[in-house]
Amino acid sequence: xxxxxxxxxxxxxxxxxxxxxxxxxxxxxxxxxxxxxxxxxxxxxxxxxxxxxxxxxxxxxxxxxxxxxxxxxxxxxxxxxxxxxxxxxxxxxxxxxxxxxxxxxxxxxxxxxxxxxxxxxxxxxxxxxxxxxxxxxxxxxxxxxxxxxxxxxxxxxxxxxxxxxxxxxxxxxxxxxxxxxxxxxxxxxxxxxxxxxxxxxxxxxxx
Amino acid sequence: xxxxxxxxxxxxxxxxxxxxxxxxxxxxxxxxxxxxxxxxxxxxxxxxxxxxxxxxxxxxxxxxxxxxxxxxxxxxxxxxxxxxxxxxxxxxxxxxxxxxxxxxxxxxxxxxxxxxxxxxxxxxxxxxxxxxxxxxxxxxxxxxxxxxxxxxxxxxxxxxxxxxxxxxxxxxxxxxxxxxxxxxxxxxxxxxxxxxxxxxxxxxxxxxxxxxxxxxxxxxxxxxxxxxxxxxxxxxxxxxxxxxxxxxxxxxxxxxxxxxxxxxxxxxxxxxxxxxxxxxxxxxxxxxxxxxxxxxxxxxxxxxxxxxxxxxxxxxxxxxxxxxxxx
Ligand SMILES: Cc1cc2nc3c(=O)[nH]c(=O)nc-3n(C[C@H](O)[C@H](O)[C@H](O)COP(=O)(O)OP(=O)(O)OC[C@H]3O[C@@H](n4cnc5c(N)ncnc54)[C@H](O)[C@@H]3O)c2cc1C
Ligand code: SF4
Ligand code: FES
Ligand code: FES
Numbered sequence: 001x002x003x004x005x006x007x008x009x010x011x012x013x014x015x016x017x018x019x020x021x022x023x024x025x026x027x028x029x030x031x032x033x034x035x036x037x038x039x040x041x042x043x044x045x046x047x048x049x050x051x052x053x054x055x056x057x058x059x060x061x062x063x064x065x066x067x068x069x070x071x072x073x074x075x076x077x078x079x080x081x082x083x084x085x086x087x088x089x090x091x092x093x094x095x096x097x098x099x100x101x102x103x104x105x106x107x108x109x110x111x112x113x114x115x116x117x118x119x120x121x122x123x124x125x126x127x128x129x130x131x132x133x134x135x136x137x138x139x140x141x142x143x144x145x146x147x148x149x150x151x152x153x154x155x156x157x158x159x160x161x162x163x164x165x166x167x168x169x170x171x172x173x174x175x176x177x178x179x180x181x182x183x184x185x186x187x188x189x190x191x192x193x194x195x196x197x198x199x200x201x202x203x204x205x206x207x
Numbered sequence: 208x209x210x211x212x213x214x215x216x217x218x219x220x221x222x223x224x225x226x227x228x229x230x231x232x233x234x235x236x237x238x239x240x241x242x243x244x245x246x247x248x249x250x251x252x253x254x255x256x257x258x259x260x261x262x263x264x265x266x267x268x269x270x271x272x273x274x275x276x277x278x279x280x281x282x283x284x285x286x287x288x289x290x291x292x293x294x295x296x297x298x299x300x301x302x303x304x305x306x307x308x309x310x311x312x313x314x315x316x317x318x319x320x321x322x323x324x325x326x327x328x329x330x331x332x333x334x335x336x337x338x339x340x341x342x343x344x345x346x347x348x349x350x351x352x353x354x355x356x357x358x359x360x361x362x363x364x365x366x367x368x369x370x371x372x373x374x375x376x377x378x379x380x381x382x383x384x385x386x387x388x389x390x391x392x393x394x395x396x397x398x399x400x401x402x403x404x405x406x407x408x409x410x411x412x413x414x415x416x417x418x419x420x421x422x423x424x425x426x427x428x429x430x431x432x433x434x435x436x437x438x439x440x441x442x443x444x445x446x447x448x449x450x451x452x453x454x455x456x457x458x459x460x461x462x463x464x465x466x467x468x469x470x471x472x473x474x475x476x477x478x479x480x481x482x483x484x485x486x487x488x489x490x491x492x493x494x495x496x497x498x499x500x501x502x503x504x505x506x507x508x509x510x511x512x513x514x515x516x517x518x519x520x521x522x523x524x525x526x527x528x529x530x531x532x533x534x
Contacts, residue, residue, distance in 0.1 A: 117215075
């Protein structure tokens with residue numbers, strides 16, 4: 001997991017590389033889970049001087065990671081390319097498909113539309129973080145039971161969106177579920193089964 | 208995205224000072240439009256100042272007005288009890304915007320400042336006066352199904368994509384800002400600009416001026432309001448046309464009426480002509496038809512978008528029918 005990244009987290013122009021070099025940070029330095037006490041690292045305070053790269057703390061699935069990122073790196077790219085949490089998918093990279101959905105402080109967002117530096121010290125939950133040990137989240141169980149996917153590419157985003165949708169209580173009817181799950185597209189057209197799965201999960205969670 | 212410097216502002220004054228000091232500096236709030244614009248290369252900035260953590264998220268009612276902090280999210284505003292109860296047109300416009308995830312991220316200020324979805328604007332390489340003044344407008348003779356039939360010019364026919372702005376236009380909202388020269392207030396009517404010969408100037412803001420709040424007068428008891436959005440799919444899509452109506456009826460008679468339209472013009476389109484055709488008259492098939500005629504009287508379709516002329520009339524009829532019947 002701590003292998004140097006083969007992929008640049010962004011279009012790897014010379015600019016990016018030189019900035020990271022200048023900062024003396026190698027990709028291998030990424031993904032260093034800190035002990036909880038070690039997280040007491042200075043967030044760029046309000047008046048921090050503008051800069052093109054920063055050493056930030058990202059709290060993902062309960063662990064704090066120190067990661068050096070350029071300001072232009074999206075949360076999605078930081079998760080996938082730097083923290084190697086590849087469950088979160090990149091579909092459109094434009095906010096249109098929902099494959100990159102994660103929770104930030106419990107609310108669902110599209111990680112391709114926010115910068116990693118903007119999410120410093122927020123509580124981020126990805127699909128890797130919803131199961132409790134070996135026990136799947138009720139939404140995951142329901143997706144399996146209802147066969148709510150074919151290729152599976154949209155599934156992590158669907159699951160994260162569904163976790164939030166159930167939490168929000170927008171599951172009163174099939175129509176309500178369809179409306180509140182509309183930010184997640186499925187190229188395989190598994191919508192009927194996805195709606196079934198969200199309904200089942202909502203019932204399970206409410207029990 | 209090109210490299211840029213990033214800073215997080217702790218106070219509004221600080222954000223304004225930082226952006227004002229750099230010609231290509233800009234604010235980021237939710238990031239849901241800015242990131243796309245920078246990824247597409249439609250905009251480049253060498254400084255991005257993060258205003259998302261500024262304490263401008265409050266929603267407060269006082270003196271018959273609702274003041275909404277510019278950093279309040281679309282989701283929080285849409286579901287706020289006062290907005291739901293007193294300003295249905297606004298709540299509906301927001302709930303029919305974008306997707307739940309985007310509404311959790313996007314701010315009210317950013318929403319008003321989002322830029323057009325014109326595909327030529329967002330694809331550098333095509334002629335576009337908005338992106339590159341003087342380069343021409345590829346949409347005039349190109350793919351313009353989504354473009355404006357009202358208020359455009361021979362320099363630009365792009366539509367403003369915000370649903371919220373249409374509702375705010377009908378509600379006569381006020382935008383509060385903080386600029387390098389201090390605070391000021393701008394009526395929503397003067398906030399967005401028609402393209403004329405300068406389509407790159409879209410609003411009244413100066414460089415470095417931060418929207419701090421949006422203020423909406425709460426309608427008197429008896430006023431009804433509604434938002435109707437027509438789009439290519441049932442959800443998660445921009446408007447082909449939309450209509451915001453705020454009316455006070457006295458039996459069948461229209462006492463007060465405000466009508467604004469989206470998807471048809473480069474700015475949220477208030478139609479004084481359509482309002483005049485209804486004010487003081489009974490809401491009937493005939494008067495609604497006349498209002499529709501008045502609305503599109505000066506319409507100028509440009510090829511693929513001609514259907515919008517009829518569609519917006521039908522949207523007006525539909526929204527008024529529903530409001531008229533509502534108890
Ligand atoms: C897939 C998709 C679908 C969408 N569908 C809809 C839709 O149906 N209806 C609709 O209305 N919108 C829709 N949107 C647009 C969305 O609502 C806007 O992107 C969002 O409201 C912008 O808010 P933001 O806080 O994210 O702005 P940002 O992206 O952070 O900023 C946008 C612009 O506003 C400026 N800015 C932000 N805040 C301020 C401020 N306080 N003062 C001064 N300048 C500021 C920024 O500098 C930037 O130029 C959609 C977007 C996407 C990606
Ligand atoms: S319509 Fe406006 S935004 Fe679109 S290409 Fe023409 S000038 Fe550019
Ligand atoms: S990758 Fe983020 S919405 Fe498609
Ligand atoms: S399962 Fe293939 S995209 Fe949804």
